Amino acid sequence: MKCSSSPCPLDGMSVIIFKSCPILRTYLAQLLAACWQRGHFPRIWRRATITLIHKKGDTADPQNFRPIALQPVLGKIFNACIRNRLWSFLTGNNLLDTSMQKGFWPGVDGVTEHTELLSYLLSHQKKLKRDIYVVLLDLKNAFGEVHHSLIRFSLEHHHIPAEIINLIMSQYTSFYLNVSATNCSLNSGPVHVQRGVLQGDTLSPMLFNIVFDSLMSTLTVPQIQSHGILWGDGITRSLWTQFADDAAVVCGRLRDTQLILTFFQRWTAWADLIIRPDKSFAYAASQRNGRYQQVQPSLSINGVSVPTIEQGGYMTYLGRRFSFASDLSVAKEVSTAITTEALTFVGRLPISPLLKCHALNLQLRAHLSFPLSHYSLSQT
Numbered sequence: 001m002k003c004s005s006s007p008c009p010l011d012g013m014s015v016i017i018f019k020s021c022p023i024l025r026t027y028l029a030q031l032l033a034a035c036w037q038r039g040h041f042p043r044i045w046r047r048a049t050i051t052l053i054h055k056k057g058d059t060a061d062p063q064n065f066r067p068i069a070l071q072p073v074l075g076k077i078f079n080a081c082i083r084n085r086l087w088s089f090l091t092g093n094n095l096l097d098t099s100m101q102k103g104f105w106p107g108v109d110g111v112t113e114h115t116e117l118l119s120y121l122l123s124h125q126k127k128l129k130r131d132i133y134v135v136l137l138d139l140k141n142a143f144g145e146v147h148h149s150l151i152r153f154s155l156e157h158h159h160i161p162a163e164i165i166n167l168i169m170s171q172y173t174s175f176y177l178n179v180s181a182t183n184c185s186l187n188s189g190p191v192h193v194q195r196g197v198l199q200g201d202t203l204s205p206m207l208f209n210i211v212f213d214s215l216m217s218t219l220t221v222p223q224i225q226s227h228g229i230l231w232g233d234g235i236t237r238s239l240w241t242q243f244a245d246d247a248a249v250v251c252g253r254l255r256d257t258q259l260i261l262t263f264f265q266r267w268t269a270w271a272d273l274i275i276r277p278d279k280s281f282a283y284a285a286s287q288r289n290g291r292y293q294q295v296q297p298s299l300s301i302n303g304v305s306v307p308t309i310e311q312g313g314y315m316t317y318l319g320r321r322f323s324f325a326s327d328l329s330v331a332k333e334v335s336t337a338i339t340t341e342a343l344t345f346v347g348r349l350p351i352s353p354l355l356k357c358h359a360l361n362l363q364l365r366a367h368l369s370f371p372l373s374h375y376s377l378s379q380t
Contacts, residue, residue, distance in 0.1 A: 001077060001202075008070040009049045009180070015073050032078050039163050041171040045075030047190070048198060050179040063141070069177065069198035079203035082168065086160070086206055095158045096209075097216040103244035104205035114241040114248070115320045115374055121238060121250055122285075122322060124231050131286045132229065133257040133297055135249040135306060136317055137264065138279035142245035143204070144196035145273055146211055148172050151197070154211045168203070208244065215267050216242065224263070227256035248317055254284075254297055261301055277304040283315050284308075285324060294324040320374050331375035338367045 001015045018024050035042065048069040057064035071079075087106065090096040102110025118134070125132040139145075148169065155165045176190035197204035218224065219240050228239030229252045239260065241248045249264075251257040268275050277300070284297040296308040309315050314323035314330060321330045342363040346356050371377070 001080060005073075005076070006070055008072050010047060010070075010178075011072045011074075013073045015077070018073075018077070028074070028077070031074070032081060035078060036081075036167070039167045039170070041075075041078070041167060043174065045072050045078070046171050046173075046175040047072070048175075048177050048200075050177050052179070067144070067179070067199060069200040071198070071201060075171075076202050079171075079201060082164070083203045083206045086164075086203075086210075089160070090158060090210075093159070097213055097220060100216045100219060100240050101209055101212060101242045103242065103246075104209060110243050111318045111320075112374065114243055115318055117238060117241060118248060118250065118317060118322065119320075119327065119376075121229055121231060123327075125229065125252075126285060126292060126324075129287050129292045131252055131254075132284065133249075133251045133254060133299075134283045134315070134322075135257060135261060135299060136281045136283075136315060137247040137249065138276045139245050139268070140274040140276050141196075142273060143199050143208060146197055146208065147195050147272055150211055150271060151207050154207075154214060157214065158210055168207070205244070211271070212242065212245075215264075216240075218267070224260075227251055227253075227260060243318055246318060254299075257297070258299055261299060261306075265301055275301050277301040277306050280306050281315050282306045282308045283322070319370060327376045328378070331371060331377040334371045334375065335368065335377065338371065339364065342367060 001019075003016050003019065005015050007014045018028055048071040050067045050069055052062075052065040053068055055064055055066055059065075091098075098105055098108070102108055102113055104110075122132060122134075151172075152165060152169055155168065172193060175193040177193060178190055197207050225237050225239055228237035229250055230237050238250055241250070247264075249257060249260050251260060265275065280301065282297050282299050284295045285292065286295045288295060294309075294311055296311075299306045312324070314321040316322075321334065323330050342360060346360045346363060349356060349359060351359070
């Protein structure tokens with residue numbers, strides 16, 4: 001557990017207490033061992049307070065907020081133990097595909113791997129003047145829409161022992177939430193959780209990835225992989241990249257791209273998840289009239305056209321911008337905008353010039369670390 005983990009308002013305890021006091025860790029180990037042996041998730045831990053973090057858009061629309069669950073610290077530690085054992089069991093027996101799904105895996109920098117791969121494929125196809133089609137897919141409230149029956153099915157499909165499945169599913173029986181809003185003294189609740197996994201829970205990302213692993217294992221079938229882009233050693237193909245619920249389809253032909261979208265549409269129908277074509281984006285580059293240029297492909301999901309990236313525009317995947325123009329121009333634009341925003345923010349603070357220098361240092365370090373490590377920006 002991280003020391004920076006936010007405590008739950010329901011118990012007000014911090015994990016630092018257990019990190020600093022050996023005798024408490026001893027009692028905690030005995031308590032968790034008893035819960036594990038009996039296959040019981042205590043009812044007092046089956047609760048959480050939801051805090052809403054605004055993402056973007058209109059603040060009057062609840063869909064523009066990310067609900068983060070703050071659970072009792074003992075429940076979070078117990079779920080972390082279950083998560084670690086699940087990871088060891090699944091990877092030790094090769095029951096999990098980690099080649100496409102890179103979200104939340106321990107020791108894996110999935111953002112860097114996926115963004116670098118997509119950047120290479122775009123430049124590789126452009127260099128050889130080959131067609132490329134990229135579709136960024138968006139699911140409606142993916143974490144909150146997963147059925148608990150689907151979680152149980154996925155755990156059984158991955159050969160998780162029955163007693164561990166019952167232990168995991170027991171916490172979703174009579175699990176209740178309280179939703180707290182900023183600048184509001186009233187809380188809604190308790191709200192019974194009937195579907196979905198909790199964002200902020202230590203075990204939920206693992207369960208979410210296990211559900212999506214049925215899709216990942218199907219996409220690795222040679223017949224499906226043949227629709228991807230061939231690169232590297234002449235054998236490797238890339239078709240799909242996934243980070244949690246953020247997916248990107250990469251194909252070399254328009255017909256293959258539409259075929260993969262139809263396949264994903266059928267999988268989401270089976271899993272009872274909803275694709276949002278209006279929030280998805282399509283990008284393409286092709287050789288037209290003797291010139292390699294950006295084009296606007298005609299693709300659809302559930303009969304709804306997927307919006308295309310306009311000429312000269314850019315698409316954003318995992319926080320990084322991709323455009324038909326050189327990566328250097330995008331990096332300059334992002335870095336300049338971040339620096340200007342930091343200067344404006346710090347300049348308005350009612351503090352001394354010395355503190356402003358310190359604040360600016362912190363702001364630039366925090367906001368420039370991502371573009372400096374993910375864009376091809378020269379030292380000059």
